[in-house]
Amino acid sequence: MWTRVMRTGVGEKNVAESMQAIGETDPWTMLAILGLTVLTVVTRSFFLWSEEKMPIPAMVSAWLALRTRRGDGRGDRARNRDAKWRAHQHLAGRAFIRCGRRLAVVLYPRWRVGTIVCGMCVYLPLHLLMAW
Amino acid sequence: MSIWRDVKREATNPAFTEGVRDMLPVTPGIAAWGITTGVALANSGLSLVEASAMTLFVFAGSSQLAATPLIMSGAPLWVVWLTALCVNLRFAVFSAHVRPFFMRFPLLRRTVYAYLLTDTSYVVFIKRYPTVPETDAQRAHMESYWRALGFVTWVAWMGSSFLGIALSSVIPLTWGLSFAGILALMGISCSLVTTRLRALAATLSGTAAVMAFSMPMKLNILVAVGVAVAMSVLIEKSGRSAYAGQDALDVDAGDADRSGGEKRG
Numbered sequence A: 001m002w003t004r005v006m007r008t009g010v011g012e013k014n015v016a017e018s019m020q021a022i023g024e025t026d027p028w029t030m031l032a033i034l035g036l037t038v039l040t041v042v043t044r045s046f047f048l049w050s051e052e053k054m055p056i057p058a059m060v061s062a063w064l065a066l067r068t069r070r071g072d073g074r075g076d077r078a079r080n081r082d083a084k085w086r087a088h089q090h091l092a093g094r095a096f097i098r099c100g101r102r103l104a105v106v107l108y109p110r111w112r113v114g115t116i117v118c119g120m121c122v123y124l125p126l127h128l129l130m131a132w
Numbered sequence B: 001m002s003i004w005r006d007v008k009r010e011a012t013n014p015a016f017t018e019g020v021r022d023m024l025p026v027t028p029g030i031a032a033w034g035i036t037t038g039v040a041l042a043n044s045g046l047s048l049v050e051a052s053a054m055t056l057f058v059f060a061g062s063s064q065l066a067a068t069p070l071i072m073s074g075a076p077l078w079v080v081w082l083t084a085l086c087v088n089l090r091f092a093v094f095s096a097h098v099r100p101f102f103m104r105f106p107l108l109r110r111t112v113y114a115y116l117l118t119d120t121s122y123v124v125f126i127k128r129y130p131t132v133p134e135t136d137a138q139r140a141h142m143e144s145y146w147r148a149l150g151f152v153t154w155v156a157w158m159g160s161s162f163l164g165i166a167l168s169s170v171i172p173l174t175w176g177l178s179f180a181g182i183l184a185l186m187g188i189s190c191s192l193v194t195t196r197l198r199a200l201a202a203t204l205s206g207t208a209a210v211m212a213f214s215m216p217m218k219l220n221i222l223v224a225v226g227v228a229v230a231m232s233v234l235i236e237k238s239g240r241s242a243y244a245g246q247d248a249l250d251v252d253a254g255d256a257d258r259s260g261g262e263k264r265g
Helices: A015-024 A027-044 A055-063 A076-087 A091-110 A112-129 B002-011 B014-044 B048-058 B061-072 B077-102 B107-115 B119-128 B136-166 B178-192 B196-211 B216-238 B253-264
Strands: none
Touching: A027 B048, A027 B061, A027 B077, A027 B107, A112 B178, B002 B014, B014 B048, B014 B061, B014 B119, B014 B136, B014 B178, B048 B061, B048 B136, B061 B077, B077 B107, B077 B119, B077 B216, B107 B136, B119 B136, B119 B178, B196 B216
16 A cells, blocks of 8 residues: 655754655645645535525524524513423532632633633643653 | 734724633643643643644544554554544534534635634634624624634644643653643533533533443543533434524424334334
């Protein structure tokens, strides 16, 4: 099978060798990269190409609960159900959601950078010193 | 010159600057992830041209990282592409979601906008625009906002990736910088868990992804997506609700027997 020729990467070479590596471009690898580019374009615009009405995306987004806002377009029945739900709320579920909301509130708007900084402060010592 | 004027006008557009402002806090995560990817590409054995081409055109960190070891080990093309497809499938879901937002634009423009649809820009976008704008002014605002998100993402990603390639012999992968990218995504993902169904979907997909971790070709991601979507659909159907989310897990007294039967069957 025609696959790429094995060799070391630019990171392991000195500058002169890296320059040489420019000439070592492998057509099979470039073909793979071309395919990956096509895949990026196709997957990201998959549901954007057809002009026709698409019932599936609406279902998909509803399924995935991506566009849920309380209050809009909801009938009495839904509101009744909400009331019922509130009446016998699942304690565990509610606590879980509360946790999620609190995390979200804390993590996103205020400490978006803090998430990274705090996380790395915990992770790096573990990773570097204890080889996690 | 007129292009320059357009650029200047866009850069001073309040919607654009708002987008840049919203995107900046996530940028360290993108940059850390980009540097890691650059270092990994350069050290994997790709030549300078190949690593640069991949960074410039593929523009998808996770699929680059998944595909590169396969390319280097001489795996068949279909395996490389199938793996990348699995990793990229989430973008198709994103594109389904942004469809009503983007369909007003001409085909070429929305394809370009979709090309800039990364995890981070997508999440920041839907936080700012939970519903589709209705007036022309709102749409113009949305377009500029999206351009800003895409611009910041692209610049941060390209800059950090090439920095990673350039410094590949200095920065060891063992620093675990990629973890910063994961943290950035964790932060914004948690901010999206606002309903019971979303919490459930996140838990399910997370659990499935970890449990299926040993699968080849990063198939655990696909399994995680499949499990979460399937379970959410089942639960939503049993709630017989057109609206997922708050009322999805809740079942009317009248519906209870029916859905119970469906679940058992």
